[in-house]
Amino acid sequence: MLPLLAELSADPATMTLLAGSGSGDGGGMxxxxxxxxxxxxxxxxxxxxxxxxxxxxxxxxxxxxxSVGNLDAGDRxxxxxxxxxSRRMRGRNSTDHLQRVRRIEVD
Amino acid sequence: xxxxxxxxDGARPDxxxxxxxxxxxxxxxxxxxxxxxxxxxxxxxxxxxxxxxxMRGDDAVAEAAEAARRDAANRIVDTSSGKDDGLNKCxxxxxxxxxxxxxxKSLVCAYCRHTWNEENAEQAFGLGSSIAELSGHTMAxxxxxxxxxxxxxxxxxxxxxxxxxxxxxQDLQARCHWCRQTLSINSQIPNGAIxxxxxxxxxxxxxxxxxxxxxxxxxxxxxxxxxxxxxxPDNVMGVYxxxxxxxxxxxxxxxxxxxxxxxxxxxxxxxGDNKRTETYYDADVYGVQRAFDxxxxxxxxxxxxxxxxxxxxxxxxxxxxxxxxxDTENAVAYNSNYLKNFTSERRDLNVQDVDDxxxxxxxxxxxxxxxxxxxxxxxxVRWEREGVAVRGTRWVAVYVPVWLYxxxxxxxxxSLTHYIAVNGxxxxxxxxxxxxxxKIFAVACAAGTVAAVVGxxxxxxxxxx
Numbered sequence: 001m002l003p004l005l006a007e008l009s010a011d012p013a014t015m016t017l018l019a020g021s022g023s024g025d026g027g028g029m030x031x032x033x034x035x036x037x038x039x040x041x042x043x044x045x046x047x048x049x050x051x052x053x054x055x056x057x058x059x060x061x062x063x064x065x066x067s068v069g070n071l072d073a074g075d076r077x078x079x080x081x082x083x084x085x086s087r088r089m090r091g092r093n094s095t096d097h098l099q100r101v102r103r104i105e106v107d
Numbered sequence: 108x109x110x111x112x113x114x115x116d117g118a119r120p121d122x123x124x125x126x127x128x129x130x131x132x133x134x135x136x137x138x139x140x141x142x143x144x145x146x147x148x149x150x151x152x153x154x155x156x157x158x159x160x161x162m163r164g165d166d167a168v169a170e171a172a173e174a175a176r177r178d179a180a181n182r183i184v185d186t187s188s189g190k191d192d193g194l195n196k197c198x199x200x201x202x203x204x205x206x207x208x209x210x211x212k213s214l215v216c217a218y219c220r221h222t223w224n225e226e227n228a229e230q231a232f233g234l235g236s237s238i239a240e241l242s243g244h245t246m247a248x249x250x251x252x253x254x255x256x257x258x259x260x261x262x263x264x265x266x267x268x269x270x271x272x273x274x275x276x277q278d279l280q281a282r283c284h285w286c287r288q289t290l291s292i293n294s295q296i297p298n299g300a301i302x303x304x305x306x307x308x309x310x311x312x313x314x315x316x317x318x319x320x321x322x323x324x325x326x327x328x329x330x331x332x333x334x335x336x337x338x339x340p341d342n343v344m345g346v347y348x349x350x351x352x353x354x355x356x357x358x359x360x361x362x363x364x365x366x367x368x369x370x371x372x373x374x375x376x377x378x379g380d381n382k383r384t385e386t387y388y389d390a391d392v393y394g395v396q397r398a399f400d401x402x403x404x405x406x407x408x409x410x411x412x413x414x415x416x417x418x419x420x421x422x423x424x425x426x427x428x429x430x431x432x433x434d435t436e437n438a439v440a441y442n443s444n445y446l447k448n449f450t451s452e453r454r455d456l457n458v459q460d461v462d463d464x465x466x467x468x469x470x471x472x473x474x475x476x477x478x479x480x481x482x483x484x485x486x487x488v489r490w491e492r493e494g495v496a497v498r499g500t501r502w503v504a505v506y507v508p509v510w511l512y513x514x515x516x517x518x519x520x521x522s523l524t525h526y527i528a529v530n531g532x533x534x535x536x537x538x539x540x541x542x543x544x545x546k547i548f549a550v551a552c553a554a555g556t557v558a559a560v561v562g563x564x565x566x567x568x569x570x571x572x
Contacts, residue, residue, distance in 0.1 A: 006496070032566035036559025044551035051540045055415065058407075058431035060468060061475040065329030065404040066116040067238075068476050070321050074396040081366060082389040089390070097474040100467060106360045106494035 061097045170301035186232045186303040186503075188440065193265045195443060197221055203289040205444040209311045213447075214444050228304035229259045232440070234503055238402040241356040241499025249295055249303030249441070249504040250351060252457045257298040262290045275300055277451070279443045291443040299349070299410075299454035302504040305445045308345060315510030315529040318536040322527055329550075331541040334514060334525075344515075345531065346423040347446060347506035347544035348427065349454035351410045352435050353465055355403040356499040359473040362492040365484035366390040390486050396475045401495075401512045405435045406468060408461050410454040410504065421526035422513075423539035424532040430530040430537050433507045451506060458502050469495050508532060516541045 049055060081089070093099050194203045204217035212220040229235035234247065239489035240411045262271045264283040271290055273281045279292040279300060295301045319340050327335060370389040377383055409416055411429070416428035439445075470493050508531025514521050527538030 030566070031567070032562035035562030035565075036555045039558035040551045042109060042556030043554045044547055045244055047329055047547045047550065048542055051329060051538075051542045053361070053417070053426060053429070053537060053539055054423075056429040056537055057425050060431070063432050064406050064472060066472055066476060067402040067403070067404075068399050068417040070398075070400045071480065072396075073480060074398075074400040075393050077391055078364075078394045079392045080369075080390065080391050082387075084388045084390060085385065087368075087388060087486070089364075089486040089489060091489040094363075094474075094478060094481055094484075094488040097471040098471045099492050100470065100493070101363075102492045104360065104362070104492045104494035106358060106496040 108481055111473065115563060140417050143480060150157070156367075162529045182243070182245055184232055184234065184245060184247045186228070186234075186249050186440065187295045188293050188442070191265075192260065192262050192293050193290050194288060195291040195293055198223065203291075205289075206447045207307060207445050207449075209308055212285040212307065212309060214442065225305075225442045225445075227506070227507075228438045228440050228503070229436060232303070234303075234501065235436070238354045238499075238501075239357050241501055243499055245499070245501040246458065246503075247303040247503040249301060250458055250502045251295070251297045252454055253299040254297050255455075256298060260292060260296060262288055262292075264288060279446060281452075286448075295441075302349060302441055302454070302506045304435075304503060305347065305441050305506045305557040306433055306438040306508055306532060307445050307509075307525050308449070309541060310508075310510065310529065310531050310534050312343065312345065312510065314534065315343055315531070318529050319343060319510075319512050319527050319538070322536050323521045323540060324539050326540045329542050331516070331543045334516070334541045337514070340512060343510050343529075344513075345449040346509050347449055347451035348414060348509050349410045349452055350407045350433075350505050350507055351454075351456075351458065351461060352505050353403070353406045353408065353502045354436075355401065355406065355465075355469055355497060355500040356397070357401040357403065357469055357473075357495050357497055358493045359401055359470070360396070360398045360493070361473060361477055361490055362394070362396045363488050363490035365393045365395040365481060366486035367393065367483060368485050388486070393484070395481065395484070395488055397480055397536055399473075399476070401469070401473055401476065403469065403472060405503075406433060406465065406472075407433065407435060407507075408468070410456045410461060411452045412455050414452065414489060421522075423526050426526040426528050426539050427509065427511075430509065430528045431533045433530065434537070435507070438503075438505050446506075449508075454504060466495065466497075512538070514541070 093101070195205065195253070196203055197205055197219060199221040200216060200219040202216050202218040205214050205219070208215040208222070211222050213224045215222050225231075232247065258274060258276050260275050262269060262272055262281065263269075264272055264286060266288045267283060267286040269283050269285040271281050271283055273279075273290070273292070275292060275296060275298055281290050282288070283290055292301065323330070323338060323340075368388055368390050369460055371386065372389075373384045373386050375382065375384050409424075413422070414424050414427055416424050419425055473493070473495060474490065510529040510531055514525045514526040514527075517527055523541075525539040527536070527540075529536045
């Protein structure tokens with residue numbers, strides 16, 4: 001159970017879940033009461049990750065020598081998305097380089 | 108995805124390779140299993156596997172003709188030494204007593220003390236030519252498909268004529284039992300044990316042990332007690348790990364949606380005690396497309412299945428992955444004496460086994476390179492479609508040096524091998540130390556309790572005041 005707990009607490013999604021669970025209507029008042037579990041998870045996950053380094057990898061996408069040329073940028077406005085409560089757009093993946101999306105044929 | 112073309116045995120640049128369709132994402136071949144790559148110079152001619160697809164009908168003939176025309180661009184670069192198996196002599200005195208010296212960073216003859224290094228592989232084999240000019244698929248001969256049935260080779264000693272059988276699964280050198288000379292595998296037998304190039308160790312064993320000691324010294328407090336008792340850094344081993352090194356001449360297209368904030372405003376709701384403000388954002392939505400050429404130089408990928416960085420079930424393979432990068436451009440032509448006194452892992456993955464992964468890495472690189480071009484989208488970009496056209500690739504099999512400390516943790520039932528690895532070139536160190544979960548649990552509980560108490564005080568004070 002303990003390794004599972006470590007993996008869970010090392011997962012950033014857990015922290016998001018913990019933080020998000022108190023953000024409902026009027027839930028903001030309960031945030032201080034979540035400090036205990038949040039600190040527990042952060043300490044557990046932080047120590048585990050420092051020792052096991054399970055998140056370490058070679059960042060080949062940044063460290064490989066690459067030349068870029070003939071950039072063709074095509075941007076066009078397609079609409080508006082108003083009155084959004086989030087500062088960031090939904091589903092943004094521009095920094096998640098390892099997430100693959102639908103493949104298209106390129107000539 | 109497709110598989111790379113495997114040219115006929117010993118094909119040279121002016122010879123067409125096997126049936127394939129270049130220009131796809133990564134070197135393609137029809138059917139699931141391409142023709143077997145046979146040994147290059149001096150080895151028997153290659154026979155195609157029975158599984159190779161038969162093309163029938165006029166369309167198939169036309170397609171085959173078209174494929175053959177385009178396949179003229181595919182080529183195998185011969186990286187073999189040209190030497191026969193057997194004696195691997197010192198170029199000065201002819202002795203076969205040669206080994207790699209970490210103090211002089213070169214091969215040293217034990218008799219005449221002559222020191223030398225093999226030629227830089229890129230220069231020796233023309234593998235350093237412009238990536239922009241890569242067309243079709245270029246494979247160094249050391250990347251030939253691995254034959255699992257090739258386990259023993261009989262060497263004939265050129266000194267006394269004796270025949271010595273060597274288990275090439277385990278060793279690439281053996282002593283002649285009659286005249287005591289060292290016999291080596293000098294040709295590129297296709298069992299995955301002979302790469303095109305070797306990146307020799309730069310870091311000494313002592314330097315590696317220092318780094319491993321420093322790494323574990325910082326991680327003792329919560330380390331598993333059994334690990335602390337059994338930790339013996341002197342057990343560190345010098346290991347050559349097989350990588351496939353890929354150059355790519357690519358064109359990539361990314362399509363998605365991006366948003367730019369046009370207005371930010373706050374709205375006040377309710378009144379009295381229920382009064383609260385909410386922030387809203389208006390945004391313009393754009394269809395975003397980026398198309399560009401990429402020249403990828405020396406992308407490395409593990410070519411031994413047991414070191415697959417995505418599989419950490421049996422061993423912490425991500426650790427080996429994390430000590431990269433290696434200066435593979437400095438790799439030298441293969442000479443079996445570089446491997447003497449070190450261990451080496453045999454390559455057991457072929458180019459077609461890793462090409463899906465390589466294509467995904469090409470796309471990941473493209474996405475990373477596109478990032479600076481989308482700065483204006485402050486709300487972010489959601490990439491929805493992506494593709495890459497591979498105009499040319501070049502594949503080289505390289506052994507890279509790692510000082511490796513392994514610890515098999517059997518405490519949890521399923522044995523997990525923890526690695527502490529030191530890059531044998533740069534000294535980059537990374538490792539996995541087994542932890543004592545009860546100790547972490549205790550500390551986390553203590554910290555959580557303090558935080559809970561503080562949180563409760565803050566929380567109740569909000570209710571009360």
